[in-house]
Amino acid sequence: MTSTHHRVIVAGTGFAGIGMAVRLKQSGYHDFVVLERAEEVGGTWRDNTYPGCRCDVPSHLYSFSFAPNPEWSSTFSPQPEIEAYLQKVTDDFGVRPHIRFGHALEAAHWDEDKRIWRVVTSQGELTADVLVSGMGGLAEPSYPKMPGIETFEGAVFHSAEWDHSQDLSGRKVAVIGTGASAIQFVPAIQPEVEELHLFQRTPPWVMPRPDRQISKVEKAIFRRFPLAQKAVRGGIYWSREALVLGFTKAPALMKQGQRIAEKHLERQIRDPELRAKLTPDFTLGCKRVLISDDYYPALAQPNVEVVTDAIREVTPSGVITEGGTKHEVDTIIYGTGFRVTDLPVMDMLHGRGGQTLRERWTAGMEAYLGTTISGFPNFFLLVGPNTGLGHSSMVYMIESQVAYVLDAIKTMDRNRLAEVDVKPEVQSQFVDQVRSSMKNTVWTRGGCVSWYLDSQGRNTTLWPSFTFRFRALTKRFEPADYQTLPM
Numbered sequence: 001m002t003s004t005h006h007r008v009i010v011a012g013t014g015f016a017g018i019g020m021a022v023r024l025k026q027s028g029y030h031d032f033v034v035l036e037r038a039e040e041v042g043g044t045w046r047d048n049t050y051p052g053c054r055c056d057v058p059s060h061l062y063s064f065s066f067a068p069n070p071e072w073s074s075t076f077s078p079q080p081e082i083e084a085y086l087q088k089v090t091d092d093f094g095v096r097p098h099i100r101f102g103h104a105l106e107a108a109h110w111d112e113d114k115r116i117w118r119v120v121t122s123q124g125e126l127t128a129d130v131l132v133s134g135m136g137g138l139a140e141p142s143y144p145k146m147p148g149i150e151t152f153e154g155a156v157f158h159s160a161e162w163d164h165s166q167d168l169s170g171r172k173v174a175v176i177g178t179g180a181s182a183i184q185f186v187p188a189i190q191p192e193v194e195e196l197h198l199f200q201r202t203p204p205w206v207m208p209r210p211d212r213q214i215s216k217v218e219k220a221i222f223r224r225f226p227l228a229q230k231a232v233r234g235g236i237y238w239s240r241e242a243l244v245l246g247f248t249k250a251p252a253l254m255k256q257g258q259r260i261a262e263k264h265l266e267r268q269i270r271d272p273e274l275r276a277k278l279t280p281d282f283t284l285g286c287k288r289v290l291i292s293d294d295y296y297p298a299l300a301q302p303n304v305e306v307v308t309d310a311i312r313e314v315t316p317s318g319v320i321t322e323g324g325t326k327h328e329v330d331t332i333i334y335g336t337g338f339r340v341t342d343l344p345v346m347d348m349l350h351g352r353g354g355q356t357l358r359e360r361w362t363a364g365m366e367a368y369l370g371t372t373i374s375g376f377p378n379f380f381l382l383v384g385p386n387t388g389l390g391h392s393s394m395v396y397m398i399e400s401q402v403a404y405v406l407d408a409i410k411t412m413d414r415n416r417l418a419e420v421d422v423k424p425e426v427q428s429q430f431v432d433q434v435r436s437s438m439k440n441t442v443w444t445r446g447g448c449v450s451w452y453l454d455s456q457g458r459n460t461t462l463w464p465s466f467t468f469r470f471r472a473l474t475k476r477f478e479p480a481d482y483q484t485l486p487m
Helices: 015-026 079-092 182-189 216-224 226-241 244-249 251-268 272-277 295-299 394-414 424-438 467-473
Strands: 005-011 032-036 099-101 105-111 116-121 124-133 155-158 172-176 195-199 304-307 311-315 318-321 326-328 331-334 379-381 417-422 482-486
Touching: 005 015, 005 116, 015 032, 015 079, 015 394, 124 394, 172 182, 182 195, 182 295, 216 226, 244 251, 251 295, 295 304, 379 394, 394 417, 394 467, 417 424
Parallel strands: 005 032, 005 124, 032 099, 124 379, 155 331, 172 195, 172 331, 195 304
Antiparallel strands: 105 116, 116 124, 311 318, 318 326, 417 482
């Protein structure tokens, strides 16, 4: 009979969940399960299958340090390769038997009497001593409120839930949003659609994409000499880390990068009117910096219209903007990102006294080291508040958090602790330090409103310093920072 109680339950099988599972297994923990709502691993890299989808962090850095991949086809990996990589890591490290596919997390309640988590899934209830969320912030698509959308008679879907049954050939398509996903799928669909109306609220800064195919010789060297690939990874890491100075310490340094982006726009968009529409009025880095060599050329094509007027309403056959212009379309595609500061897990998780995470976070998301939350004992959140990055690889941050969680579990075992709950004052002090560090960053003072910010205007998503500093902070679990109860 399958056990319903486990030492650890991990939710999600993206980089965070798989990374946690691998490290548990390597450390001799076998009594754990990984919950996955879908039927295969991959997280956001399984779900986002829109045309042109690929990573904007170099391949050699956007992978686990313990599982280098010498077979990347290009310097920036396409989505199918990253999904396949996660599947391979899952199998190579023997964690697939621990995964419960088709088990969507519906709720989790801390049982204060028994000091365990009661986890309700779509397939029944499980319990665990420790609960780890690896569900991430790029899991639930964000849909804007558009009056009349329910009356639209054509096809409607989000880039994160791409409807591959829709043949866009000859279609009149409205694309809502100009973020990281849109700048990838717009060039991919532009040649096949009859008309493409791109509704842009704010133009992004777009840098050239230094992408190239990785040669057979390079792959052979990486296979034969793993240290060579490690050296390349190190070079990429440190070059990316240097960007932190511009983002957080001296935003004026972003001017040099901004000039590169301006030249890129000038070279690719000859029409001065269109160029004016595509020129941002905020400092580079305030919003996510995008990279593309084919986005601007696609927008310059005769079948594309960039619309900067706000949308007033949707009718059965099109979109009407505030100026009263109607754009006749038969397909609407959202490129509007994800619920990053409004995570669905906020309503699922119930800590001490039944308090939900949403109730705990009424003043905004916050966690100690982006990982533990006061009032939610034995719960660890991977890719939590202020662990996001604007310059480097989230996988590096995830590995740092995974090491911290693993040390926490080992500390609980060694000291025979039934419960660890971060002290409120420790969490508050950390959050205050992060907010203080955020004050002079480009994300706060760059003159834009971005998805990095919550409804209060606070940046609760990004880490405002070097990633090696975060790794140092998460190197060791300190019981003194926590309220503990013995077994």
